[in-house]
Amino acid sequence: MKEHDSGYMKGIDLLAAIVLAVGGLCWGAVGLFAFNPVEAAFGAMSPITRLIYLLFGVAAFYEIIFYRVIQRRWECKPWPETAETSAA
Numbered sequence: 001m002k003e004h005d006s007g008y009m010k011g012i013d014l015l016a017a018i019v020l021a022v023g024g025l026c027w028g029a030v031g032l033f034a035f036n037p038v039e040a041a042f043g044a045m046s047p048i049t050r051l052i053y054l055l056f057g058v059a060a061f062y063e064i065i066f067y068r069v070i071q072r073r074w075e076c077k078p079w080p081e082t083a084e085t086s087a088a
Contacts, residue, residue: 013070016059023056
């Protein structure tokens, strides 16, 4: 049962990361080009646009709050120390 739960939660982690990346790219387009792809596709502050912005926010909140849990779930280990990193 634990493997199934872990796989399901990894899927949630991956979905949140993808939504967060897409949101970051959208805001990057706003900052760089003064072009908002979400509003261009769905209209300025339409219900769908607001829902998409809400999803960006929920994904960011999830990644911030569960940062350590996600690292443990994916068994992320720090990079091995090298001469370059230890000298810094």
